[in-house]
Amino acid sequence: MNMRNGFPRGRAAIVGASTYGIGLCPGVSAVDMAARAALLALADAGISLAEVDAVYTSAPYEALGGMELAEYLGLTPKVTDCNRTGGSAFEVYVQQAALALEAGLIDCALIAYGSNPASNPPPGVGMTRQSPWEAPYKPLAPLSSYALAASRHMHLYGTTREQLAEVAVAARQWAQLNPEAAVRDPLSVEDVLKARMVSDPLTVRDCCLFNDGAAAVVMVRADRARDCARAPVHVLGAAHAVTHREISSMPDLTVTGAAISGPQAFAQAGVGPADMDVVMLYDAFTITPILFLEDLGFCPKGEGGRFVSNGHVAPGGGLALNTNGGGLSCVHPGMYGLFLLVEATRQLRGECGERQVENARLALAHGNGGVLSSEATVVLGTPETL
Amino acid sequence: MLQPEAEWRAHLAEGRFMIQRSRSTGGHVFYPRVAEPGTGAEDLEWVPASGAGTVHAVTIVRKKDPADSYSVVLVDLAEGPRLMSRVDGVPVDDIHIGMAVKASIINEGDKPLLVFVPA
Numbered sequence: 001m002n003m004r005n006g007f008p009r010g011r012a013a014i015v016g017a018s019t020y021g022i023g024l025c026p027g028v029s030a031v032d033m034a035a036r037a038a039l040l041a042l043a044d045a046g047i048s049l050a051e052v053d054a055v056y057t058s059a060p061y062e063a064l065g066g067m068e069l070a071e072y073l074g075l076t077p078k079v080t081d082c083n084r085t086g087g088s089a090f091e092v093y094v095q096q097a098a099l100a101l102e103a104g105l106i107d108c109a110l111i112a113y114g115s116n117p118a119s120n121p122p123p124g125v126g127m128t129r130q131s132p133w134e135a136p137y138k139p140l141a142p143l144s145s146y147a148l149a150a151s152r153h154m155h156l157y158g159t160t161r162e163q164l165a166e167v168a169v170a171a172r173q174w175a176q177l178n179p180e181a182a183v184r185d186p187l188s189v190e191d192v193l194k195a196r197m198v199s200d201p202l203t204v205r206d207c208c209l210f211n212d213g214a215a216a217v218v219m220v221r222a223d224r225a226r227d228c229a230r231a232p233v234h235v236l237g238a239a240h241a242v243t244h245r246e247i248s249s250m251p252d253l254t255v256t257g258a259a260i261s262g263p264q265a266f267a268q269a270g271v272g273p274a275d276m277d278v279v280m281l282y283d284a285f286t287i288t289p290i291l292f293l294e295d296l297g298f299c300p301k302g303e304g305g306r307f308v309s310n311g312h313v314a315p316g317g318g319l320a321l322n323t324n325g326g327g328l329s330c331v332h333p334g335m336y337g338l339f340l341l342v343e344a345t346r347q348l349r350g351e352c353g354e355r356q357v358e359n360a361r362l363a364l365a366h367g368n369g370g371v372l373s374s375e376a377t378v379v380l381g382t383p384e385t386l
Numbered sequence: 387m388l389q390p391e392a393e394w395r396a397h398l399a400e401g402r403f404m405i406q407r408s409r410s411t412g413g414h415v416f417y418p419r420v421a422e423p424g425t426g427a428e429d430l431e432w433v434p435a436s437g438a439g440t441v442h443a444v445t446i447v448r449k450k451d452p453a454d455s456y457s458v459v460l461v462d463l464a465e466g467p468r469l470m471s472r473v474d475g476v477p478v479d480d481i482h483i484g485m486a487v488k489a490s491i492i493n494e495g496d497k498p499l500l501v502f503v504p505a
Contacts, residue, residue: 148444151483199445200445248468
């Protein structure tokens, strides 16, 4: 295999990308939505369903979701995965699919996800058990865990609630440029500060949406990608790190696994944070992009709050962050990671209309799972970056 | 055969806050498990925790009636391990990072529960 720092740089590409049913998608099941998104992404690529020989999904309420989606679509995949790294699963799938494609194990990977908790609320029993060491203290799951990390960041670095609010406001301003974003009404820092406090220091406006949505991407090797309907978006690097499951076991509440996965993915790609034109960071809560900006090297540790201030990550600011409006204002159906990859792909293809970042050549998608537990970084580039 | 959670709960039910320690490495372990994380050392024994700790992080879960709001904290034990708990015996808004606390075993819902109070 042709590897660079443990990864086949640029040798696999995303050739199809889609979203479906963002906001409210009533009357259907999660797998209906995943299948719709999958077919849209295949049509986008100009690839037939029969070509798919690998299925990667993370079903919201079905532990055996990989088999479910393969059956639903009538596929007999050589590789089927439904991993359990939460919202970061999809960035992990890009890594795994790129390696399987490079090895010749598979020829066409489908990564798909659908979930409609807003219009089809999940049954009471979830797929994770309650921690016997945390549940007795009734933390709001997962909100209080992120709030604890935020409290530590504020204590150590002087990060303020206003700075957290800036993240939500910037996301909303991007959402206002995205017709697909679910929530587009104006939002000010003051609105966030005055919103109902849920788990200090996070108000309801510091929290992501919980709405419906589906997405899919299709990946093939670079040689096959040249014949597809759209310009390929090459996978230049992809790395993953797990540091814990529950927040009480997080090694350092202000340093995430992105400090491991980020440098690895950049080394594979041969580029750095300053080269990124578009940055998609999982924003489950306003504290998360602040932590990831630091851990991925966009600013020094502790400076994330100041970095996002004064509209620096809003439209027209210094860094194009979460240009679809993010989990905070566009879509978050439980596991948001795939939407990061779709938006990065669309930006690199120049399809983003009012919110398009000019001459976008390099993009980063960083997924997060659990409670800052699983971190996966993907660096994507246009053909000219190979 | 070591039964980590069951043995810990049995100690707690008898009023003892116990943690584990590896005989070979001297490292303390919480939550209870069959081996020390990182080293894999399986020579764990139960030792009494001093009960002394420091609030490492804090959040307050806010309820409609402020009287129902409660704290969720991470406490660094003097022995090293960190755990989730709650601080009782003080208004929630007075709980702060760096606060010295000590362990207390209370009954809640007919079950023993490990909480912390100001030291």
